[in-house]
Amino acid sequence: MIKLRDVEKVYESGAGKTWVLRRINLDIADGDFITIMGPSGAGKSTLMGIIGMLDGAWKGEYHLLENAVHKLDNRRRVELHKKYIGFVFQQYHLLDNLTVAENLDLPLSYRDIKKAEREGMVADILDRFQIVGKKALFPNQLSGGQQQLVAVARAVIGKPKLILADEPTGSLHSSQGKMIMDLLKKLNQDGTTIIQVTHNDAWAAYGNRIIQLADGWIVDGASKAGAV
Amino acid sequence: METLLQDLRYSFRVLRKSPSFAAIAVLTLALGIGANSTIFSWINSTLLNPIPGVRHTSDFVVMTEGGTARSPIPFSYLDYMDLRNRTRSFSGLIAYDINPMNLTGTGKPERVWGTLASANYFDVLGIHPILGRGFLPVEDQKPGGAPVVVISYRLWQIRFGGDPSVIGRTLRIDQHPFTIIGVAPAVFQGTQTGMRTELWVPLMMQQQIVSGTDRLPLRSETWLMLLGQLAPGVTRGQAQAEMDLLMNQIVEQFPDSHLGNNAVTLYPLWRAPFSANTYMYVLLPVLMAIAGVVLLLACANVANLMLVRSVSRRREIAIRLSIGASRWRLVRQLLIESVVLSSAGGILAMFITAWTTGMLGQFIPPTNIPIALDFQVDRAVFFVTFAISILSGVIFGILPALRASDMAPVTVLKEDAGSAAGGLHRARLSSALVVTQISLSLFLLVSAGLFIRSFRQAQRFNAGFNPDHVLLASYSLFPAGYTEARGLEFHRQLLAKLETLPGVQSVALASWVPLGYVSDSLPASPEGYVPQPHESMEIAEATVGPNYLRTMQIPLIAGREFTVNDTGTSQPVAIVNQKFADRYWPHQEPLGKRIYAYGVWFTVVGIAHNSNYYSLSEVPQPFLYLPIFQDYYSTTIIHARVLGDPLAYTTAVEKAIHTLDADLPVYDESTLKLRVQVASTGQRIAGTFVGAFGLLALILAAVGIYGVIAYTTRQRSHEIGIRMALGAQQSDVFRLVLGQGLRMILAGLAIGLALSFVLTRFLRNILFGVGATDALTFVGVAMLLCVVALLACYIPARRAMRVDPMVALRYE
Known part of the structure; x- marks a missing residue:
């Protein structure tokens, strides 16, 4: 599903170049549940940003489902992102001024789906995540776990093939964290590819492969066979 | 269309959440848009629709x-x-x-x-x-x-x-x-x-x-x-x-x-x-251009507010980008918010315009012609205001929208809430906007200064007669059925009565009031003068009675005034002004010379000092006075120089007229001082409105510079904390912040002065008694703006001095 070849990310400053990612070579198959781990500053979030096409300034080759992302302009990358990718963040990142239902509707509206269809999709996801009773509430009226639940619901509402979860349980206590991880596992079992970033070994165990990053290098887990 | 409505709904919700920001932005825009819609309503009622009811x-x-x-x-x-x-x-x-x-x-x-x-x-x-x-x-x-x-x-x-x-x-x-x-x-x-x-x-x-x-x-x-x-x-x-x-x-x-x-x-x-357009077509386009600058200034101010505000919205924008929003879609949404703000400003501006549109009429002093400037807020004004509002929304919204949507969402989403990395670019743009604001404000203030000085000069100007303490009142004998003979007798008897009124120092009759809207002239041939080919011998003229020059306090250089004995049966006589004598009889004795007009020869019996007849800025021109008892006028204006307030004599003058004819209407009772204000109407209108625009500009510039300095100082609190931890004194911090403001102020003043030097030349036609690049105005206004802008920097600078390094560093 994903093939990264010699992907590099560098920041240039007056003091010289700072490498954030170095020669990343990575293959991820359809249906994988990948965990990326590593210390702070290892480049985990940067790698997520590149895979999620939120970061455009990098070098190398990136193939997503037969699409050569590195050859696409920004507009086409946005299209690809909208079609295949859902994001979950540590800080939930729901929009405070929108209700739960509106937050769920937002990614659909960016996909130019008609209103009637969107309403149906939002109703389905509310039902599926058992948050129908919360649909009119604003994020600040929900607990952290509930907010993250909505964030996951928002990530999956567009039926993405890939979910990128950047420390999805980082702000939750353990019982809420487990609920979210179970949910991600369920989604993975239903066929969605998942890449998560976590510092927690227990949550890492939910995945089928762990990739270790350090100082911008993949030090372990680049392929099922090990580091490249 | 549907997503557009969604963006619109969201805009309303976002703005409701920030009522202070929305109120300040809407008010600022309303004043800017209102200035333009007001001036446009005047243009619409005069230059664009010169004859109401007539099409094409x-x-x-x-x-x-x-x-x-x-x-x-x-x-x-x-x-x-x-x-x-x-x-x-x-x-x-x-x-x-x-x-x-x-x-x-x-x-x-x-x-x-x-x-x-x-x-x-x-x-x-x-x-x-x-x-x-x-x-x-x-x-x-x-x-x-x-x-x-x-x-x-x-x-x-x-x-x-x-x-x-x-x-x-x-x-x-x-x-x-x-x-x-x-x-x-x-x-x-x-x-x-x-x-x-x-x-x-x-x-x-x-x-x-x-x-x-x-x-x-x-x-x-x-x-x-x-x-x-x-x-x-x-x-x-x-x-x-x-x-x-x-x-x-x-x-x-x-x-x-x-x-x-x-x-x-x-x-x-x-x-x-x-028609009124003789004056309006010079004045209104200039006012419209200046109002346009006011609007630009208001837009720069709101753009700056939006930029500052966009810091707190970076997370929201990053989320939107991360869940699939294209940049164009985000720019559109932010622009819709701007347009919602500007439309609200436009609606408020319509109310302002409904109130201000009638103001121009109040600047027209009393006169003897039926001035009826009926300014309306009609459909055209509504549409233009609407268009200006939308345009303003795009103007002030586009830069902040482009800047806000240009970010790396991953980085922003990993930041702690409230962190403002990336603020430096925003601060630079804000600073550029403040420099623009200061330069536009300076231009507006220079224009205001020039117009106010111009108006003061016009007020002080010696037009060659003394307009103080003179009552004017008119009556018309022909419509009341008077023949010329009866009319002349009426004039004579009335003069005798008015002269005896207590407090009346001098009284005269005349066919006109100088510096008004009306003028008279006649084709005349000065004796011995041979006109140049194609030279117009149409000479400005007024018909006046005995004691006219004395009543107006126009110096008599030689000869005599008209008397009651200068009648139809005596020798036709005339008084000319100095310019007339110099122009047609140079190096000759003008007294006794003759002028041929109306088929008769008038003998010059007096030489009057030159005065201004039609406008304050006219060059001296030949002028001819004819006696009212020889050149009969049935519609006559009483000029009475009195002690104290002229209007206090209105009843006495009416009574004197009505003792001679109880049914004769007396009208246009006013003072000469008020009537000659017609000549400075343009200066007064420009002085008042451009002065108000200038004041608004000053406030906007102060608010703008305060906002940016306060914002960048807050951004730099970490840096200030480090500096203080390393030993910087409070005075060093004060200088640091004030120095940042001063650089913007000086850049703005330099650009503003250059802009003013170029643009004020277009005001030359409306200015009076002051040059378009008057040094006093330029320097004075620049100093005023500098002081106000420095004061605006002072508050955030004082606040920066009180930064607690420990708190600032921990916060970051």
Whole structure:
């Protein structure tokens, strides 16, 4: 599903170049549940940003489902992102001024789906995540776990093939964290590819492969066979 | 469309969450947009719609014969008829003259202004009376043979209570019976922009309306204004060429009655002479341009507010990007928010405009002509305001929207809430906007300073007479049925009575008031003077009574004033001004010289000091005074120099008049001081409005610089904390922050001064007594703005001094 070849990310400053990612070579198959781990500053979030096409300034080759992302302009990358990718963040990142239902509707509206269809999709996801009773509430009226639940619901509402979860349980206590991880596992079992970033070994165990990053290098887990 | 509505709904919600920001932005924009919509409402009511009720006014032109736009000369009836019969350039050519008329008969006696008009008047203008009819061609044929009148809608309502059976009733005008044949539509008030007339009477009735000789058969009597509708496909230039040709033929045919310059000039209605547009077309475009700068300034201010505010919205925008929003979609959403703000500003601006549009009329001082500037907030004003609002929203919204949507969402989403990395770019843009604001503000303040100084100069200007403590009051004898002999006797008896009133120091009668809207001139030949080829011998003139110069305090250089003994049976005499003597009789003794006018020789008995007659900025011009007891005027203005407040003498003067004739209306009671303010009306309007714009600019600049310095100081609190932890004193921090502000201020002032040097030259035509690059104004205004801007920096600088390094570092 994903093939990264010699992907590099560098920041240039007056003091010289700072490498954030170095020669990343990575293959991820359809249906994988990948965990990326590593210390702070290892480049985990940067790698997520590149895979999620939120970061455009990098070098190398990136193939997503037969699409050569590195050859696409920004507009086409946005299209690809909208079609295949859902994001979950540590800080939930729901929009405070929108209700739960509106937050769920937002990614659909960016996909130019008609209103009637969107309403149906939002109703389905509310039902599926058992948050129908919360649909009119604003994020600040929900607990952290509930907010993250909505964030996951928002990530999956567009039926993405890939979910990128950047420390999805980082702000939750353990019982809420487990609920979210179970949910991600369920989604993975239903066929969605998942890449998560976590510092927690227990949550890492939910995945089928762990990739270790350090100082911008993949030090372990680049392929099922090990580091490249 | 549906997502657009969604963005719109979200915009309302976002703005409701930030009521203070929304209120400040909407108010700022409302003031900027309101300034523009107000000035546009004036342009719309004058330059764009010069004749309310008449469509396609761009097809019409006004014509003058000789003279200038400021002091134009009308046409004789016979010249008009010749031009009308021979022209092919015009599909219609109308002639008219505006006069005061006394209404008697039904109801209370009343003095109104009416129009003597050619019979094709309503047909050419395309005005259809709402009751009855307009004039018929037959009513243009026999002098005295068409005693019919079309009345205004207003008169119909006020005097006849809107009675539909008014047609056919008799109205006594100037003691003569006229049959009412029509009622004009409510919107139509005549053909002179800014003047309202209530009656329309055929030209053939001029002898019943205007005192004096029968003007119809006299080619030398120039009294008719001409207005023509260009034939389809004919340009103004082509019509001008034809009129030049036709007028030359007429002059060659009748040289004796066409002395001087007889060149025909065609004016579009938006800058027609004899109307308010003569003044408006100079003033209003300048005001509109300045209001445009005010709006730009308001936009820069709101753009800065949006930029500052976008910091707190970075997370939201990053989330939107991360869940699939394209940059264009985000820019669109942010622009919709801007347009919602500017539309709210536009709505408020409409209310402001409804209140301010009538203000211009209040600046017109009392005068003896029926000024009726009826400014309306109509559909055109609404649409232009709407368009300005939308445009403003895009102008101030686009930069912040582009900047806000240009981010790396991953980085932003990993930041702690409230962190503001990336603020440096924003601060740079903000600083650039503040520099723009300061430079635009400086230009506005310089313009305001120039106009205010100009107005003060106009107020202080010595026009050659003393306007203080002079009461003016008018009466008109012809409409009251007086013959010339009875009128002269009335003038004489009244003067004797007024002179004895306690507190009256000096009193005189005159046909005019200087520096007003009206002027008179006559073709005259100074004895012994041989005119240059094509030199106009049309000389400005006023008819005045005994003691006029003394009452006006115009110095008499030589000779004597007129006396009550200068009558129709004595030698015709005249007083000329110094310029007249210097121009026509250089190095000669002017006293005793003669001037040929009206078919008689007038002997010069006095030389008056030059004064200003038509405007404050005029160069001295030859001027001729004729005695009122020889050159009879039935409509006369009393000039009474008194002790104390002139208006306190109004009752006494009325009483004196009514002891001679209890029914004679006294009107236009005012003071000379007020009436001559007409001359400085432009300066007063510009001074007031541009002054207000300047004040607004000053406030906006102060708020803008305060906002940016406060914002960047907050951004730099970490840096300031480090500096203080490393040993920086409070004074160092103060200097750091103030220095940042000072750099922006100096850059803004430098650009603003350069801009002002270039742009103020366009104000030159409206300024009076002050140069367009007046150093005092430039330096004074720059210093004022500098002080205010530094004060705006002072508050955040003081706040920065109190930064606790531990708190600042922990926060970060």
